[in-house]
Amino acid sequence: MKSSIEHEIKQWMSENRQNAIDLLQRLVMEPSTQGNEAGAQKIVADKLVDMGLAVDVWEDEGQGLEELVKHPYFCSPRTEFNGSPNVVGLWKGCGGGKSLILNGHIDVVPTGERVQWRDDPFSGKIEDGRMYGRGVTDMKGGNIAMLFAIEALQALGVKLKGDVIFQSVVEEESGGSGTLSTVLRGYKADAAIIPEPTQMKVFPKQQGSMWFKIRIKGRSAHGGTRYEGVSAIEKAMLVVEAVRQLEKVRNDRICDPLYKSIPIPIPINIGTIEGGEWPSSVPDRVELKGRMGVAPEEEMGDAKQMLAEALAGIKDEWLLQNPPEIEWFGAQWLPGAVEQDHALMNALVDSYRNILGEEPVIEASPWGTDGGLLAKTAGTPAIVFGPGVTSMAHYPNEYIELDKVFDCAAVVACTMLKWCGVEEGGNTVYTN
Amino acid sequence: MKSSIEHEIKQWMSENRQNAIDLLQRLVMEPSTQGNEAGAQKIVADKLVDMGLAVDVWEDEGQGLEELVKHPYFCSPRTEFNGSPNVVGLWKGCGGGKSLILNGHIDVVPTGERVQWRDDPFSGKIEDGRMYGRGVTDMKGGNIAMLFAIEALQALGVKLKGDVIFQSVVEEESGGSGTLSTVLRGYKADAAIIPEPTQMKVFPKQQGSMWFKIRIKGRSAHGGTRYEGVSAIEKAMLVVEAVRQLEKVRNDRICDPLYKSIPIPIPINIGTIEGGEWPSSVPDRVELKGRMGVAPEEEMGDAKQMLAEALAGIKDEWLLQNPPEIEWFGAQWLPGAVEQDHALMNALVDSYRNILGEEPVIEASPWGTDGGLLAKTAGTPAIVFGPGVTSMAHYPNEYIELDKVFDCAAVVACTMLKWCGVEEGGNTVYTN
Numbered sequence: 001m002k003s004s005i006e007h008e009i010k011q012w013m014s015e016n017r018q019n020a021i022d023l024l025q026r027l028v029m030e031p032s033t034q035g036n037e038a039g040a041q042k043i044v045a046d047k048l049v050d051m052g053l054a055v056d057v058w059e060d061e062g063q064g065l066e067e068l069v070k071h072p073y074f075c076s077p078r079t080e081f082n083g084s085p086n087v088v089g090l091w092k093g094c095g096g097g098k099s100l101i102l103n104g105h106i107d108v109v110p111t112g113e114r115v116q117w118r119d120d121p122f123s124g125k126i127e128d129g130r131m132y133g134r135g136v137t138d139m140k141g142g143n144i145a146m147l148f149a150i151e152a153l154q155a156l157g158v159k160l161k162g163d164v165i166f167q168s169v170v171e172e173e174s175g176g177s178g179t180l181s182t183v184l185r186g187y188k189a190d191a192a193i194i195p196e197p198t199q200m201k202v203f204p205k206q207q208g209s210m211w212f213k214i215r216i217k218g219r220s221a222h223g224g225t226r227y228e229g230v231s232a233i234e235k236a237m238l239v240v241e242a243v244r245q246l247e248k249v250r251n252d253r254i255c256d257p258l259y260k261s262i263p264i265p266i267p268i269n270i271g272t273i274e275g276g277e278w279p280s281s282v283p284d285r286v287e288l289k290g291r292m293g294v295a296p297e298e299e300m301g302d303a304k305q306m307l308a309e310a311l312a313g314i315k316d317e318w319l320l321q322n323p324p325e326i327e328w329f330g331a332q333w334l335p336g337a338v339e340q341d342h343a344l345m346n347a348l349v350d351s352y353r354n355i356l357g358e359e360p361v362i363e364a365s366p367w368g369t370d371g372g373l374l375a376k377t378a379g380t381p382a383i384v385f386g387p388g389v390t391s392m393a394h395y396p397n398e399y400i401e402l403d404k405v406f407d408c409a410a411v412v413a414c415t416m417l418k419w420c421g422v423e424e425g426g427n428t429v430y431t432n
Numbered sequence: 433m434k435s436s437i438e439h440e441i442k443q444w445m446s447e448n449r450q451n452a453i454d455l456l457q458r459l460v461m462e463p464s465t466q467g468n469e470a471g472a473q474k475i476v477a478d479k480l481v482d483m484g485l486a487v488d489v490w491e492d493e494g495q496g497l498e499e500l501v502k503h504p505y506f507c508s509p510r511t512e513f514n515g516s517p518n519v520v521g522l523w524k525g526c527g528g529g530k531s532l533i534l535n536g537h538i539d540v541v542p543t544g545e546r547v548q549w550r551d552d553p554f555s556g557k558i559e560d561g562r563m564y565g566r567g568v569t570d571m572k573g574g575n576i577a578m579l580f581a582i583e584a585l586q587a588l589g590v591k592l593k594g595d596v597i598f599q600s601v602v603e604e605e606s607g608g609s610g611t612l613s614t615v616l617r618g619y620k621a622d623a624a625i626i627p628e629p630t631q632m633k634v635f636p637k638q639q640g641s642m643w644f645k646i647r648i649k650g651r652s653a654h655g656g657t658r659y660e661g662v663s664a665i666e667k668a669m670l671v672v673e674a675v676r677q678l679e680k681v682r683n684d685r686i687c688d689p690l691y692k693s694i695p696i697p698i699p700i701n702i703g704t705i706e707g708g709e710w711p712s713s714v715p716d717r718v719e720l721k722g723r724m725g726v727a728p729e730e731e732m733g734d735a736k737q738m739l740a741e742a743l744a745g746i747k748d749e750w751l752l753q754n755p756p757e758i759e760w761f762g763a764q765w766l767p768g769a770v771e772q773d774h775a776l777m778n779a780l781v782d783s784y785r786n787i788l789g790e791e792p793v794i795e796a797s798p799w800g801t802d803g804g805l806l807a808k809t810a811g812t813p814a815i816v817f818g819p820g821v822t823s824m825a826h827y828p829n830e831y832i833e834l835d836k837v838f839d840c841a842a843v844v845a846c847t848m849l850k851w852c853g854v855e856e857g858g859n860t861v862y863t864n
Contacts, residue, residue: 207656211711222826223701223723224639224798233705234676237669244666269655271711273665273718276704279643279762280723283703291655291712330711366656 005156006354009413012152013406020409021131021402023047024144025124028133032106037084037170040106044143044168048089051151053166056088060181068181073377075175075332086178087168088187091150097161097421098343101192101380102150102412103179103370104143105172108135109394116396130399137388141400142195142408143168145387149413162420165189172370175331179370180377188378191344191419193412196369197388200404202352204345204383205258205364207266208294208335208372212307213287214239215325216275220284229282230318232275236286238314239324243268243290246310250303254295258340258364265364266293268307296337296364304328333368338381344419348383351414356407385411437588438786441845444584445838452841453563453834455479456576457556460565464538469516469602472538476575476600480521483583485598488520492613500613505809507607507764518610519600520619523582529593529853530775533624533812534582534844535611535802536575537604540567541826548828562831569820573832574627574840575600577819581845594852597621604802607763611802612809620810623776623851625844628801629820632836634784636777636815637690637796639698640726640767640804644739645719645759646671648707648751652716661714662750664707668718670746671756675700675722678742682735686727690772690796697796698725700739728769728796736760765800770813776851780815783846788839817843 013020023043030040041057048055060068060081069079087106093099111121111134119125121134131141146166153160165187169178216236221229247268259265270290276283294303304326311324338345340362352360371382387404445452455475462472473489480487492500492513501511519538525531543553543566551557553566563573578598585592597619601610648668653661679700691697702722708715726735736758743756770777772794784792803814819836 209656209712222799223699223703224641224725226699226701227695231702233672233702236705237672240665240669263659267655267658269658269712269714270663270665270708271655271713271715272708273668273715274706276702276721279703279721280641280701281703282701283705286705289708289711293656367654 005417006410006414008156009152009410010355012155013148013410017406020144020148020405024131024136024140024405027140027144028124028131028136029122031122032108032135033110034107034171034174035084037106041085041087041168044106045087047147048087048166051089051154053089053091057085058185059083059085064184067184068177071180071184073180073334073373074177076171076177077174081170084170086170086181088182089166091160091164091166093160093162093164093420094423095161098191098419099163099165099189100416100419101165101167101187101189101374102146103167103169103192103194103374103382104139104146105170105178105370106143106168107170107173108138109173112396118397129402131402132397132399134398137197137398137400138393139196139386139388141388141405142197142386145195145405145409146412148409149416152409152413153416158417159423160416160420161423163189164416164420169370176333176370176373179373183374183378188380192371192374192380192382193415194369194371194382194384195386195408196384197390197393198365198384198386199390200387200407201361201363202348202383202385203363203365204340204342205256205296205337206335206369206371206384207296207364207366208300208333208368209291210294210300210328210332211289211291211330213289213327213329214311216286217322218282218284221282223280223282226282232283232286235316235319236273236275236288238316238319239288239311240270242310242314243270246306250306256364258362262364262366266295268292294335296335298335300332300334334372334376335368336372336375336382338383342381344383347418348385348411348415351411351418355410355414437849438842438846440588441584441842442787444587445580445842449838452576452580452837456563456568456572456837459572459576460556460563460568461554463554464540464567465542466539466603466606467516469538473517473519473600476538477519479579480519480598483521483586485521485523489517490617491515491517496616499616500609503612503616505612505766505805506609508603508609509606513602516602518602518613520614521598523592523596523598525592525594525596525852526855527593530623530851531595531597531621532848532851533597533599533619533621533806534578535599535601535624535626535806535814536571536578537602537610537802538575538600539602539605540570541605544828550829561834563834564829564831566830569629569830569832570825571628571818571820573820573837574629574818577627577837577841578844580841581848584841584845585848590849591855592848592852593855595621596848596852601802608765608802608805611805615806615810620812624803624806624812624814625847626801626803626814626816627818627840628816629822629825630797630816630818631822632819632839633793633795634780634815634817635795635797636772636774637688637728637769638767638801638803638816639728639796639798640732640765640800641723642726642732642760642764643721643723643762645721645761646743647757648718649754650714650716653714655712655714658714664715664718667748667751668705668707668720670748670751671720671743672702674742674746675702678738682738688796690794694796694798698727700724726767728767730767732764732766766804766808767800768804768807768814770815774813776815779850780817780843780847783843783850787842787846
């Protein structure tokens with residue numbers, strides 16, 4: 001019976017659901033903000049050991065750290081990672097199949113103001129089928145779905161041909177140095193799934209992004225004779241306008257149908273503005289900070305170049321003489337893309353249909369993940385697909401729908417069967 | 433001989449010049465920033481006593497303070513003035529002449545960073561005919577010029593018909609509560625001269641000014657889906673543009689020839705901008721701070737109304753639903769104007785010609801003084817004319833050309849003769 005394996009997976013998951021919920025709750029109750037990931041990583045590593053995987057736990061240090069920090073795609077506000085281990089568990093296949101990385105990050109963003117949360121931000125409280133807490137949706141719920149998928153296959157006696165490499169990494173929220181460290185340690189695979197909070201949408205492409213500062217000069221003068229000065233605020237308006245024009249040019253050329261329902265596929269957001277010192281003085285400086293979206297197939301350097309050219313092209317004598325300065329700072333996330341007819345896409349979409357009885361929504365993500373880094377540095381193409389609630393990521397009262405965790409787990413389990421292949425002789429034989 | 437009095441005044445001033453320089457230096461060495469005016473005021477009061485004037489020294493307190501603070505034109509960041517006395521010296525005339533207020537402020541603005549000054553900011557150092565120090569140009573040099581003018585006439589045995597009221601006030605730099613206090617104490621006159629640093633230009637009209645904040649709302653969203661939000665920075669651009677348009681409308685209607693060489697007679701300066709929290713979030717708030725120039729004959733309330741209407745008239749659906757908020761805050765300076773054919777103008781311009789042998793430059797000032805307040809609250813029209821270097825006011829290494837102090841003093845002395853009238857029987861009889 002074709003449907004037997006899906007049925008068995010769902011059946012097993014249904015019977016063992018509470019164990020996964022308990023594990024997720026324990027994980028959420030560990031406040032694994034940047035620098036504080038060790039407690040949560042221990043829970044993950046212990047679980048992997050229990051599951052019989054080959055477990056690798058390391059902190060970046062010594063020569064490995066040197067290599068990491070020097071890497072052209074290294075991006076982090078810190079250069080020491082003591083107390084912030086990465087964890088990898090290898091479920092070795094029997095051979096002859098395709099390998100799969102299941103990558104999720106353990107770090108969570110800060111909680112923000114306590115007063116905005118109804119309960120303790122790390123409560124793990126369950127109410128009406130939802131679990132609450134910082135990181136539950138972004139992305140501990142996704143990580144548990146992957147673990148549970150492996151556990152289900154193990155329990156059902158499945159022997160995969162290809163390797164499955166489960167990765168619980170640090171630093172995704174700060175630029176991806178955890179995933180980069182796994183790559184430098186030698187981990188790669190034929191493809192990857194990253195269960196970031198897509199709310200069960202499938203994202204074969206991910207927008208990259210990077211942060212910029214733009215500094216604009218003016219010339220000070222008394223406000224009563226403001227014509228003797230040059231207002232950096234007025235010049236900043238020209239810069240904002242030029243950025244809007246550039247955004248239009250960059251988006252007009254995107255014709256990928258994955259973006260058809262997205263008004264601005266790769267936005268350039270100007271997030272902050274600050275300038276001038278005194279109400280009655282002409283402002284002699286303004287600083288803008290923003291985020292530039294990068295198209296899935298685009299090089300970061302090309303996007304940077306376009307911004308530089310757009311600012312250099314502003315037809316304003318003052319700005320030509322006093323060009324705005326661009327600084328790329330803070331975090332960046334590489335874009336990523338797999339073709340829509342990639343075999344992992346087929347496996348995932350088929351599994352989705354089989355498990356959930358409907359077509360998945362396939363889109364391009366409006367934000368970057370560690371997927372771009374996996375593709376760029378390890379040649380491991382990644383699809384992003386996870387159970388979390390997109391709009392709750394980074395927000396107070398972050399939650400996840402627990403049912404979605406198990407829907408996702410079942411889809412990922414089936415996808416592993418199709419992608420990695422199944423060794424005959426296991427208890428269950430699955431053929432497409 | 434028609435020229436005798438000018439000659440005698442100049443002669444006496446030349447002989448007694450060092451006394452005035454010494455007094456100015458002592459005054460500059462008193463750091464009379466806001467709240468610290470008592471030392472400098474004591475020097476002034478002692479001098480007035482020496483000169484035989486009727487001296488009135490008071491701090492605002494009790495009922496007087498209550499009345500002051502409640503006054504519709506009261507404007508100060510503080511409501512207690514202990515240790516900040518005003519000083520008035522009355523040189524009583526013989527009767528039958530017009531009275532004249534000579535008004536100058538004793539408060540000086542902060543020095544700013546010490547490192548920007550070549551010498552101690554309160555050194556009073558003299559070099560190449562210039563005296564240096566905070567407040568020497570704005571406006572202790574002007575105050576000494578007025579004192580010296582009175583002293584010269586006294587020394588020459590002149591008896592004026594009209595009263596001369598010398599005022600050394602606090603708080604001009606913070607909105608004029610010192611001058612307002614003199615008015616509430618009963619001081620008024622037929623006209624006034626204020627020797628602010630005009631660099632020997634004559635300003636029958638003064639631009640008023642007031643400070644505003646404009647708060648602009650947006651709606652937050654993730655930068656990767658910025659189309660889901662509304663950028664307060666983009667909306668702020670519309671506000672800046674509307675302010676520019678309003679400035680144009682307000683200035684196009686000014687046809688006063690006094691403004692013919694001034695590109696923007698009453699500018700609206702946007703001095704600071706600040707908004708947004710995070711590079712990759714759509715900014716949901718921006719705040720602008722600025723200074724609105726007010727025309728010499730204009731009511732402050734009418735100018736405020738025009739700004740409100742300009743912002744309400746922005747054709748933007750979001751801003752119509754979420755109107756920008758205007759707050760008038762901080763300091764304000766009332767505008768002021770006397771007609772160009774006012775008798776005090778004629779007296780001043782004639783005296784200038786007689787003393788300096790050339791035509792004075794007559795313009796409208798780009799900033800407010802206490803003159804607007806004198807006109808508005810005491811019915812005392814004021815002309816601004818002083819020896820200080822306009823561009824050095826509020827700047828590091830502030831200085832004055834000492835020769836200008838004496839040029840100004842001689843012109844003011846002659847002007848007193850013409851305006852107040854001279855009682856026959858004094859040693860010198862002056863007729864026009």
